[in-house]
Amino acid sequence: xxxxxxxxxxxxxxxxxxTKDIFLEKAKVKNNYALNLFSKMFDSIxxxxxxxENEFEKYYSFExxxxxxxxxxxxxLKSEHIFKLMEERKENSDCGLYRKDDFSYGDYGLSxxxxxxxxYDRVMxxxxxxx
Numbered sequence: 001x002x003x004x005x006x007x008x009x010x011x012x013x014x015x016x017x018x019t020k021d022i023f024l025e026k027a028k029v030k031n032n033y034a035l036n037l038f039s040k041m042f043d044s045i046x047x048x049x050x051x052x053e054n055e056f057e058k059y060y061s062f063e064x065x066x067x068x069x070x071x072x073x074x075x076x077l078k079s080e081h082i083f084k085l086m087e088e089r090k091e092n093s094d095c096g097l098y099r100k101d102d103f104s105y106g107d108y109g110l111s112x113x114x115x116x117x118x119x120y121d122r123v124m125x126x127x128x129x130x131x
Contacts, residue, residue, distance in 0.1 A: 005075040015129040044105040052097040
């Protein structure tokens, strides 16, 4: 699951056990262009991720009563988005919540492609190791 909370910033629910090799295997790419494209896609998604749950526990848990309140006040997320995010996280216990600057990788086109309407479901199923 991907939620944008500010221009060029996103929250992502990603499987903690996902590696680049697993990502490429699940994408069913063999070689050449597709392998190169999905390899760069993985790099663009995983570059400079910050673990939101760890950040909350380490720096903000004394200030906010729960991670839900933290997400509401710090990232200005709508309540229904927070609820959906927490439900998805609960259903996928191996997934963690991460934040990232969408422009941090340098090739924003890859991130746009990965989360485009055409690719979103396929990429998110891989990122959460659902299939």
